[in-house]
Amino acid sequence: GAGVSQSPRYKVAKRGQDVALRCDPISGHVSLFWYQQALGQGPEFLTYFQNEAQLDKSGLPSDRFFAERPEGSVSTLKIQRTQQEDSAVYLCASSHRDRTAAEAFFGQGTRLTVV
Amino acid sequence: AQKITQTQPGMFVQEKEAVTLDCTYDTSDQSYGLFWYKQPSSGEMIFLIYQGSYDEQNATEGRYSLNFQKARKSANLVISASQLGDSAMYFCAMREPSPTGGFKTIFGAGTRLFVKA
Numbered sequence: 001g002a003g004v005s006q007s008p009r010y011k012v013a014k015r016g017q018d019v020a021l022r023c024d025p026i027s028g029h030v031s032l033f034w035y036q037q038a039l040g041q042g043p044e045f046l047t048y049f050q051n052e053a054q055l056d057k058s059g060l061p062s063d064r065f066f067a068e069r070p071e072g073s074v075s076t077l078k079i080q081r082t083q084q085e086d087s088a089v090y091l092c093a094s095s096h097r098d099r100t101a102a103e104a105f106f107g108q109g110t111r112l113t114v115v
Numbered sequence: 116a117q118k119i120t121q122t123q124p125g126m127f128v129q130e131k132e133a134v135t136l137d138c139t140y141d142t143s144d145q146s147y148g149l150f151w152y153k154q155p156s157s158g159e160m161i162f163l164i165y166q167g168s169y170d171e172q173n174a175t176e177g178r179y180s181l182n183f184q185k186a187r188k189s190a191n192l193v194i195s196a197s198q199l200g201d202s203a204m205y206f207c208a209m210r211e212p213s214p215t216g217g218f219k220t221i222f223g224a225g226t227r228l229f230v231k232a
Contacts, residue, residue, distance in 0.1 A: 042225050055215055
């Protein structure tokens with residue numbers, strides 16, 4: 001596709017439910033990032049992939065959060081046993097080069113509400 | 116410790132005037148990149164401008180320029196000739212090498228800009 005695509009756009013989950021958020025990066029982009037953005041705040045880094053390798057997962061808030069990118073393209077962020085504090089917008093971004101200079105293109109985000 | 120500091124939660128500017136949004140950063144790396152993004156109320160993150168740590172000239176992109184002062188670790192965004200459509204949240208971000216490999220990007224808390232007609 002022309003840009004980074006995320007699905008679903010909106011997700012309402014009951015507390016304790018598992019959710020899976022999908023990110024389709026721009027074709028050929030090496031780097032893929034996941035961020036969590038709480039209301040009124042800046043995005044917080046969650047994890048980073050270089051192709052299929054998850055090189056940095058230091059931002060994942062707990063072991064309930066898991067991300068994968070098995071074939072180096074589509075990525076899934078999974079949250080197990082969701083809690084109310086998980087409510088946020090989850091942003092995915094991809095870059096075509098694995099260098100500091102590479103611009104990251106963002107998806108529209110998935111707004112997760114845990115009730 | 117805060118890596119990216121944006122000290123202005125909100126800013127007002129008159130249409131057609133210039134405005135400066137402040138950003139300071141903290142890193143011990145020599146190689147890093149600084150970015151500014153715009154986030155309108157619709158939620159998408161729009162890339163505005165990039166400055167590399169080794170770039171000697173300040174970056175410019177149309178009405179956007181980045182006032183890079185490396186010794187002061189400052190990367191302020193200047194928007195010239197403000198337009199009503201510039202009203203949005205603006206984020207300063209820094210990408211630096213990650214200790215575990217690859218890179219990570221750290222965002223500031225943002226500055227909400229209001230352009231007055």
